Amino acid sequence: MSSTFQPRFGHAAEEFERYRPDYPRELFDHILAAVPAGRRDRAIDLGAGTGKSTRALMPHFREVIAVEPDPGMAAKLAEEIPQAIVRNATAEACVQPEASADLVTIANALHWMEASRVFATVHDWLRVDGILAVYDRPLPKATPLVDAIVLAELRGPWKPHRDPRLKRDRVWENEVRAAPGFKLAEESKFSYVVPMSPRDYAGFWRSTSYGSAYARALAEPEAYWNGLESRFAAAAAGDMIPVDLSPTLILARKLSSNR
Numbered sequence: 001m002s003s004t005f006q007p008r009f010g011h012a013a014e015e016f017e018r019y020r021p022d023y024p025r026e027l028f029d030h031i032l033a034a035v036p037a038g039r040r041d042r043a044i045d046l047g048a049g050t051g052k053s054t055r056a057l058m059p060h061f062r063e064v065i066a067v068e069p070d071p072g073m074a075a076k077l078a079e080e081i082p083q084a085i086v087r088n089a090t091a092e093a094c095v096q097p098e099a100s101a102d103l104v105t106i107a108n109a110l111h112w113m114e115a116s117r118v119f120a121t122v123h124d125w126l127r128v129d130g131i132l133a134v135y136d137r138p139l140p141k142a143t144p145l146v147d148a149i150v151l152a153e154l155r156g157p158w159k160p161h162r163d164p165r166l167k168r169d170r171v172w173e174n175e176v177r178a179a180p181g182f183k184l185a186e187e188s189k190f191s192y193v194v195p196m197s198p199r200d201y202a203g204f205w206r207s208t209s210y211g212s213a214y215a216r217a218l219a220e221p222e223a224y225w226n227g228l229e230s231r232f233a234a235a236a237a238g239d240m241i242p243v244d245l246s247p248t249l250i251l252a253r254k255l256s257s258n259r
Contacts, residue, residue, distance in 0.1 A: 012212040013076035017050040019203030023107065023135070024192045027249055028056045031103070031133045034185055034251050039102045044125065046091040046118070047109025051077040054084050057105070065101075067094045091118045101125045106134045108247075110172045111165045119179040126254040131185065134176045137247040140204070145235035149228070150205065161213035173250060182252035189248045195240040198232035204243075 040061045045054045048066035050073055057064045058081065065085045068074040074088040087094055091106075091113050104122045106113070122132055139154075141147060154162070177184060196204070205211040206225055215221035232241065 011072060011216065012207050013050060013070075013072045015203055015207040015212070016073065017076055017080060019200055019207050020050075020052065021194045021196075021243075021245060022052055023056065023247060024190050025056075027135060027188075027190050027247060030186065030188055030249060031105070031131070031251065032060055034131045034133075034253070035103050039127070039129075042101045043103040043105065044096065044101050046094075046104060046106045046122075047112060048077055048086075049073055049107075049109070051081045051084065053105050053107045054081055057103075058083060061103070065096070067091055092121070094121075096125045098124045099127045101130060102127060103131045103133065106132075108136050110134055110136065110175065115172070115175040115179075119175075119182070123179075123181040123254060128254060128256050130254045132176070132179070132182060132252045132254070133249065134172065134252075135247045135249040136172055137245055141244040142201070142241050143235065146201070146232055146241055149231050149235060153205070153211070153228075157214050158208075158210045161210040163209065166210075173248065176250045176252060179252060181255050183255055185251040185253045187248070187250050190246055192244070192246045194243050194245055196243045197240060198229045198236055201232050201241050201243060202229040 042063045042065065043057045043061040044065045044067060045051075045057065046067045048054050048068045051066060054064055054066040054077065063085060064083075065087060066074075066077055066081070067087045067089055068077055069088065069090040071088055074086050077084065078086045091109075104126060106118075110118075119132075126132065139150075142150075173187075176182075202225055205228070206215065215224050218224055
């Protein structure tokens with residue numbers, strides 16, 4: 001693992017697994033449609049977290065390798081999905097034989113990576129016509145009253161703990177489109193609104209690198225999260241909170257050469 005890597009999520013691995021919704025099934029239908037059934041030997045999930053994508057890929061590939069740099073997250077992934085091959089490494093440092101994979105996925109994680117280096121590595125790993133699938137979503141949106149609470153936290157106590165790489169917005173899309181040695185195969189956006197309770201929505205923000213870092217610096221972190229949950233509950237007036245987690249998917253197919 002790179003000596004410059006800094007774990008940000010391991011202390012919140014339980015919350016990450018519990019409170020972060022799975023990706024929509026339709027997204028994986030599109031990914032699998034691009035990978036013929038006869039070419040589903042090996043998939044590699046980079047920046048796998050606790051295995052939200054790994055789990056969806058497991059029934060469709062002979063082998064799924066989940067690459068996760070944070071030791072705490074990797075341990076939780078191995079606990080949740082023991083059938084997966086878990087590698088505790090950064091995407092940049094992971095080693096895999098050339099032309100040995102049919103699919104590589106990067107879900108909501110490219111902003112943490114050195115994109116050009118990772119794309120070159122993935123190009124080596126994939127067989128000709130193999131698929132790189134990158135998907136991400138902007139910050140969740142809910143109702144105006146709930147969003148106002150989140151915005152105040154983002155501009156206030158969470159701001160010093162928020163890594164600048166999280167502010168890259170939609171840069172990742174242009175990075176994938178411009179990846180050498182790949183041909184754009186598909187771009188899709190999926191409507192995905194998940195009803196969440198105030199407790200679950202507070203838990204979502206508890207699973208973020210910056211929300212968890214802020215709370216850990218407090219004398220009574222549980223009181224902070226309970227207070228945030230109460231504020232969400234008041235803003236929702238007893239209703240479930242409709243949370244827009246609509247992801248964008250870009251599929252790119254490996255060409256025979258990266259030149």
